[in-house]
Amino acid sequence: MTTTPTTTASSIEAPTMRPPAATATGLVKVYGRGDTEVRALDGASLVVPAGQLTAIMGPSGSGKSTLMQTMAGLDPVDQGSIRLGDTEVTTLSEKQRTLLRRERIGFVFQSFNLVPSLTARENITLPLRLAGRSADTAWFEELVTILGLGDRLTHRPTELSGGQQQRVAVARALVTRPDIVFADEPTGNLDSRHGQALLAFLQRAAGELGQTVVMVTHDPTAASYADRVVFLVDGRVVSDLAGPTVTTVLTRMAELEQPASRAGR
Numbered sequence: 001m002t003t004t005p006t007t008t009a010s011s012i013e014a015p016t017m018r019p020p021a022a023t024a025t026g027l028v029k030v031y032g033r034g035d036t037e038v039r040a041l042d043g044a045s046l047v048v049p050a051g052q053l054t055a056i057m058g059p060s061g062s063g064k065s066t067l068m069q070t071m072a073g074l075d076p077v078d079q080g081s082i083r084l085g086d087t088e089v090t091t092l093s094e095k096q097r098t099l100l101r102r103e104r105i106g107f108v109f110q111s112f113n114l115v116p117s118l119t120a121r122e123n124i125t126l127p128l129r130l131a132g133r134s135a136d137t138a139w140f141e142e143l144v145t146i147l148g149l150g151d152r153l154t155h156r157p158t159e160l161s162g163g164q165q166q167r168v169a170v171a172r173a174l175v176t177r178p179d180i181v182f183a184d185e186p187t188g189n190l191d192s193r194h195g196q197a198l199l200a201f202l203q204r205a206a207g208e209l210g211q212t213v214v215m216v217t218h219d220p221t222a223a224s225y226a227d228r229v230v231f232l233v234d235g236r237v238v239s240d241l242a243g244p245t246v247t248t249v250l251t252r253m254a255e256l257e258q259p260a261s262r263a264g265r
């Protein structure tokens with residue numbers, strides 16, 4: 001078994017029966033100019049296997065959110081390629097990216113981002129209304145049941161606990177059966193019990209429902225729910241770990257913090 005961080009192509013490949021849900025190659029994203037220039041992504045490459053829960057970890061400022069936002073078509077890149085299924089995202093116009101997000105991508109944010117004036121049901125079905133689609137009733141019922149929201153559908157966000165609000169946000173992200181769900185610190189505002197319930201659901205959504213999920217997290221416990229963890233350092237994917245446990249994630253993080261592992265980059 002090798003635990004040495006590596007930047008070879010094999011570190012970003014993961015075997016899967018289905019074609020990858022997304023593939024990012026050589027992403028470069030620069031913010032600012034001159035003295036204030038920051039290379040948030042500096043050649044990041046990543047394959048996201050379909051039907052898996054992939055966690056993205058890395059030190060603060062390593063580019064995790066930027067990687068997620070660019071892969072989700074929220075933000076353009078300066079260089080590189082992003083394929084979502086057969087679609088090259090980087091050459092789409094802003095309008096086309098908006099449509100892509102609406103039709104094929106689900107989002108879960110740390111801050112839930114629910115619409116305060118809408119009920120839980122209306123929040124969950126909002127992406128369908130925006131896309132002009134009708135609800136798949138069986139799928140809606142399945143999501144609501146698995147997430148334990150059946151008796152909360154007429155409540156507004158202020159009438160729900162943090163855990164319930166985040167479950168509404170997760171149902172909203174999955175209601176369109178998107179090709180991929182991006183979750184940025186989805187358990188960041190939850191206590192550990194609600195956080196673990198949510199992670200168990202994301203794991204189940206991938207394992208049983210075949211949903212592809214990419215989750216940014218700082219938390220080794222959250223990462224241990226993933227099928228695979230990829231580690232970002234200085235804007236590049238430098239290592240990955242299949243079948244992570246809290247211990248193996250902590251060990252790998254400690255290795256990546258060693259100056260030697262970052263030398264020559």
Ligand SMILES: Nc1ncnc2c1ncn2[C@@H]1O[C@H](COP(=O)(O)OP(=O)(O)OP(=O)(O)O)[C@@H](O)[C@H]1O
Nearest residue numbers: 031032038040058059060061062063064065066067
């Ligand atoms: N809009 C922006 N303008 C300028 N710099 C930015 C912008 N967004 C991100 N950055 C910089 O890009 C780098 C990567 O930021 P990013 O938020 O992707 O990192 P992160 O790994 O998600 O960090 P954290 O774990 O702290 O949330 C950081 O140095 C950040 O300051």
